[in-house]
Amino acid sequence: MDDSMGNAKYNKIVGTGGIGKGMLFHSDEMTTLGRSESRLVRLSGAKDYCKQHIVLHYAAALLRGQTAIYPIGYVGCDEIGHKLIDKMERSGMNVRFVGKSETESTMLSICLQYPDKEGCNFTAKNNAALHVTPEYIKNCMECLDIDENTIVAVIPEVPVESRLAMLAYGKEKGAYCVLSVPAAEAGEFIRQKAFSSCDLLAVNEEEAAAILGEELEQKELAERLYLKLVKENPNIELLLTCGKKGAYSVTRSLIEHIPPLSSRTVNTTGAGDAFLGGTLAGIAMGLTLQKGREDAVFGETKLSSAAELGTLCAGMAVESEDSIASHVGYETVCQKISDEGMESEAWFIK
Numbered sequence: 001m002d003d004s005m006g007n008a009k010y011n012k013i014v015g016t017g018g019i020g021k022g023m024l025f026h027s028d029e030m031t032t033l034g035r036s037e038s039r040l041v042r043l044s045g046a047k048d049y050c051k052q053h054i055v056l057h058y059a060a061a062l063l064r065g066q067t068a069i070y071p072i073g074y075v076g077c078d079e080i081g082h083k084l085i086d087k088m089e090r091s092g093m094n095v096r097f098v099g100k101s102e103t104e105s106t107m108l109s110i111c112l113q114y115p116d117k118e119g120c121n122f123t124a125k126n127n128a129a130l131h132v133t134p135e136y137i138k139n140c141m142e143c144l145d146i147d148e149n150t151i152v153a154v155i156p157e158v159p160v161e162s163r164l165a166m167l168a169y170g171k172e173k174g175a176y177c178v179l180s181v182p183a184a185e186a187g188e189f190i191r192q193k194a195f196s197s198c199d200l201l202a203v204n205e206e207e208a209a210a211i212l213g214e215e216l217e218q219k220e221l222a223e224r225l226y227l228k229l230v231k232e233n234p235n236i237e238l239l240l241t242c243g244k245k246g247a248y249s250v251t252r253s254l255i256e257h258i259p260p261l262s263s264r265t266v267n268t269t270g271a272g273d274a275f276l277g278g279t280l281a282g283i284a285m286g287l288t289l290q291k292g293r294e295d296a297v298f299g300e301t302k303l304s305s306a307a308e309l310g311t312l313c314a315g316m317a318v319e320s321e322d323s324i325a326s327h328v329g330y331e332t333v334c335q336k337i338s339d340e341g342m343e344s345e346a347w348f349i350k
Contacts, residue, residue, distance in 0.1 A: 009286035010176065011149045012068040013059055015052050016137060016166050017180075018129060018157025019073040019088075019098060020107025021080050022048025022121075022323065024269060027114050041112065046267060047322040050107050050123070051180075052155045053088060054270045054324055058277025058313050059284065060092035061329040062349070067151075067284045072097045072140045072166075073158065074128040076105040081128070097140040101128035107157065117268045117318075118243070123157055132158040134165035141169050148174040151284060153276075156182045164192055171197035178202060178280065186210035196232050200289070202239040202276050222248040222255055237289055239279065239307065241272050241314075246298075249290050249307050256290045258307045259298040261315025270323030271314045278313030282306025285350060299342035309349060312336060 024044040033039060049057075052071055060069050071093055075081030077100045084106065089095050107127040113119035146152065152170030154163045154177065163179075170177045179198040181189050183206045190211065195201060203225075209215045212225045222240045229236045230253075238250040246260040283289070283306045291305035298311060312333050317325040330349065337344055 008063065008066040008284050010067055010151045010284040012070060012144065013056065013151045013153060013280060013284060014070045014072065014141065014144055014146065014170075014175075015056050015153035015155055016072040016132060016158055016163060017052030017055070017153075017155025018050030018107050018109070018123065019053050019071065019075055019084055020050040020109060020123075020127065020129075020157075021084065022050065022109035022111055024048050024111045024113060024267075024323075027112055030114050030116065033112060044113075044321070046269075047324070048109065048111055048269060049084075049323050050109055051157050051273055053084065054273035055153065055155055055277040055280065056093055057088070057091050057324050058274050058317075058328065059281045062278060062281035062309070062313070062333065063092075063284060064330055065092060069093045070097055070144060071095065072132065072137060074099045074101050074104075074131040075107070076101050076128045078106055081106040097143075099128075099131060099136070101131050104128040104130055111269050113267070113269060117265050119269060129158045132162050134162050137162050137166045138169060141166065146170060146173040146175050148176075150175040151280060152177045153280060154179045156180060156185070160185055160188055164189075164194055167194055167197045176200070176283070178276075180276065181207055181211065183207045183210035193232060195229050195236060198233065198236055200237045200239060200283075201229065202241075202279070204241045204272055205243075208240050218242045218245060219248060219255065219257070222250055226250040226253070226255070239276075239289070241275055243268070243271075247275065247307060247311065251290050254290065256292075256307075257294050258305075258311050259295055261298050261311050263315045263318050265318045267321050267323070268318050271318050273323075274317035274325065274328070275310040275314035277310070279306045279310030282309035285347075287348070299337075299340060303337065303342060303344035303348050309333075
């Protein structure tokens with residue numbers, strides 16, 4: 001795969017973040033797991049994956065080689081690591097910069113899901129991602145000729161300092177920089193003034209509240225967070241996902257609600273990552289983040305924005321038991337639009 005395969009606006013997406021396997025457990029109780037509690041839960045047979053893999057999988061599935069996709073990360077020299085690299089390569093990613101550790105195992109993540117399909121994740125810190133150092137990030141990016149035709153996607157589950165290094169390097173080279181920040185790390189990203197190097201911040205409600213420092217209703221949360229961010233970066237865009245309530249985008253102080261796609265929810269694990277992956281694909285194609293109007297229901301008017309492409313991916317992804325819904329791709333998204341009786345602009349997905 002090279003960097004001139006298609007006619008997309010951006011010729012490559014370069015990401016970093018977790019590459020690993022997960023285990024999914026189902027709780028029969030809605031009560032949040034307590035600090036000293038021991039609870040019997042059911043082990044799911046669903047396949048779970050770490051964040052960078054999920055996000056870039058959907059981008060690769062939609063772009064179909066029009067944009068070269070390079071994950072930067074590390075796995076262990078173990079069976080899981082070898083299988084993950086093979087899966088990523090088969091999905092259309094260039095795995096040249098996925099290293100293999102001789103000393104650390106592939107990242108393992110545990111997800112606990114409650115009856116309402118919401119859940120939490122635990123990810124082992126002592127894993128091969130420790131090799132994703134700022135020096136490793138810089139060396140990889142120097143080989144990739146990062147420029148204004150590049151999307152840089154900075155995704156959780158590798159060391160903070162490495163993500164900050166990628167963001168700073170991408171900004172310096174003129175790339176379109178996308179950042180996702182876990183709630184637990186919000187303070188560090190604020191202290192490091194990371195948002196000044198970010199073109200698009202993609203967060204969920206909990207993460208947004210952690211950055212803002214207070215919990216608010218969804219629309220007000222998006223508005224207030226954006227007002228905080230533009231003091232540091234006047235050109236930043238914001239994408240706030242709100243689960244079954246849809247999402248909000250904010251660009252140049254214009255806030256837009258994106259309704260959710262009506263779906264039969266099986267598993268919400270990875271839905272936010274599917275949303276981001278679809279949105280990145282749309283941006284790479286040249287779609288604007290917003291459509292310029294709010295629909296009362298999804299698809300009320302012609303689909304045209306990157307956030308709507310992300311919504312389609314997320315809405316289709318939650319119908320799968322696995323955190324990567326392998327059936328979601330260019331053909332099935334087009335079919336979904338047709339089956340639901342929706343219309344799209346000619347340039348929406350191509």
